[in-house]
Amino acid sequence: MTSATKPATLATVAAAAGVSVATVSKVLNDRGDVAPATRALVRRLLAEHGYVQRQARAKRGTTVELQLDGRLCGHSAEIVMGAMQEAATAGAALVVTSTDHMSDGLSWARGLVDSGRHAVITLVAAPSQAQLDVLLEANLPIVVIDPLNVPASPVTSVGPTNFAGGMAATQHLLSLGHRRIAYLGGPAHAASNQARMHGYRAAMEAAGVPVRPEYVRTPGYCFEDGVREGAVLFDLPEPPTAVFAASDESALGAIQVARGKGLRIPEDLSVVGFDDTQIAAMHAPALTTVRQPLREMGAVALRTALRLAAGERIESRHLELATELIVRDSTQAV
CATH class of the missing domain: 3.40.50.2300 (Response regulator)
Structure with missing residues (x-):
């Protein structure tokens, strides 16, 4: 088989480029800490191996459930909008549901799988350990956005600095x-x-x-x-x-x-x-x-959920996005 017909993996591209799998993953996710020459080489090899096209097709048709905690307020609305925009770009489906439908029973989690869900993003401030555990047992990848506490289960979280x-x-x-x-x-x-x-x-x-x-x-x-x-x-x-x-x-x-x-x-x-x-x-x-960066948090959570659903390895279990001080009119010198 030629490289054009082999099913490419991150390891395949990394070996061809002479870099680590982590470096290839950084290029795929537009991380900034890769040298320009290395980035160009990896992108060329990704295209030659057909990896990018295959991954994009795999993610199309993926359905992600976003579970919302309570009412949709300004904070959560921005996060949901970021996830929606990213889902549209990726060709994935995003289903937003209320936490009123959450449970800690395995039948509930398996019901999500039967309904075609491939991953779950939760905006629940404090999801219970039982809820996280049943989702994992049903083989549903989970991304938690800005949790009140770092989950004990091996789930991925996204939050600000x-x-x-x-x-x-x-x-x-x-x-x-x-x-x-x-x-x-x-x-x-x-x-x-x-x-x-x-x-x-x-x-x-x-x-x-x-x-x-x-x-x-x-x-x-x-x-x-x-x-x-x-x-x-x-x-x-x-x-x-x-x-x-x-x-x-x-x-x-x-x-x-x-x-x-x-x-x-x-x-x-x-x-x-x-x-x-x-x-x-x-x-x-x-x-x-x-x-x-509320919209970016939603977008990163959606991208991460798609990667997990595709079986990709995530380098970090907690992703932090930079905050920024915005000075307006409610402060002045003493």
Whole structure:
């Protein structure tokens, strides 16, 4: 047989190029850490072996189920849109379902297979171990998006650089001269909250600014959490002059309470959020926030699910995408 008729594998192309299988996989997934000459060689060999065309055909007709946790809000809508766009590009089908239909029974997982599902993406904040286990037992690859905690099962997850984002938000407030900076976080046990809070603490420590225990609140990511804990913060004998909230919704909840107490934003109180959902730019004043690459997270999750469904090996069980501080009008110098 010639190389044009052999069923190509990553190993086949890697051997022909004299590189590792991991390098070929990086080229396939448009990773940036491959030398241009090597990238060109690998792409040429992929084409010669017909690998790219065969993989693309294999992924066409693949159906991925995306399980949504609760209502479709700004945060999840952006992720779903990214997954939808990527599915359309890949010629795959994406089925979005509510977590009301989730179960921890094997018959439920096998029902997904019988319905033609080839992989599952879950936007459930805290999928149960039993639910993950039955999906694995049914041989359904799973990708979890930004889980509250890293799953114990060998499943792949996608999320943002939470620590770096928390650090960037706090450093921004410190650079404006703020020293009484509060952290309004997510659920205390959540891995995402812990990472963002550690970023906050690391920035404060590096600046030599002590973290006041009463300034650290970890209620949750919702608007109501920001309202409730914001009221506590602004009733302190020495309230903060700035708040880093671990979500846009809780940031806006804190702003509502602050305004009710006669505080002006940003003249009397600077606020930074986390997410950069559409409401952040629409709010008045526009919210300074840490942008999560939400659509890209959805797209990466979909690409990863397709690779797993095709039997490809994933180099990392947890994929982190870079965050970015977006400075708008809700922060100013002391």
